[in-house]
Amino acid sequence: MSEAIDRPHPTPRDYILIAVILFAITAAEVAVTYVDALDSARAPMLIVMSAAKFLLVVGWYMHLRFDRPAYRNLFLIGLVLTPVLFGAVLLSFGLLIGN
Incomplete structure (x- = not known):
């Protein structure tokens, strides 16, 4: 379980606003x-x-906004590396170069 940073937790009103958006x-x-x-x-x-x-x-719903920066950075690293890995796999099968 992650440890939260000292910030006010979102209220039900915040969650309703995000749902409307x-x-x-x-x-x-x-x-x-x-x-x-x-x-x-x-x-x-x-x-x-x-x-x-x-x-x-x-x-908001996964609470990354309120977690420690290290947890947010781990998520972002995975988010950035996923398309890189996907592109590498496509290249290995020759799908991006038209072969």
Whole structure:
């Protein structure tokens, strides 16, 4: 179990606010898929909105925002190394170079 830093713990009101924000972002994601004028920008918009939701969930609901920096850094190292490892595996199978 991790040890928390001395910060005020979120209140139920904070959790409700985050849930409302997550709902709004999800509604925007669904709406973006139905707007034909956004064809070229659809994927980048969805990626940005998904990243925002990810950061909210990780920061608030997983309490990384309130943990010691060492725990947060361990999580971030894994988060950064995952796509690097994924890219290395794809390269080893020749999927990124078109062979």
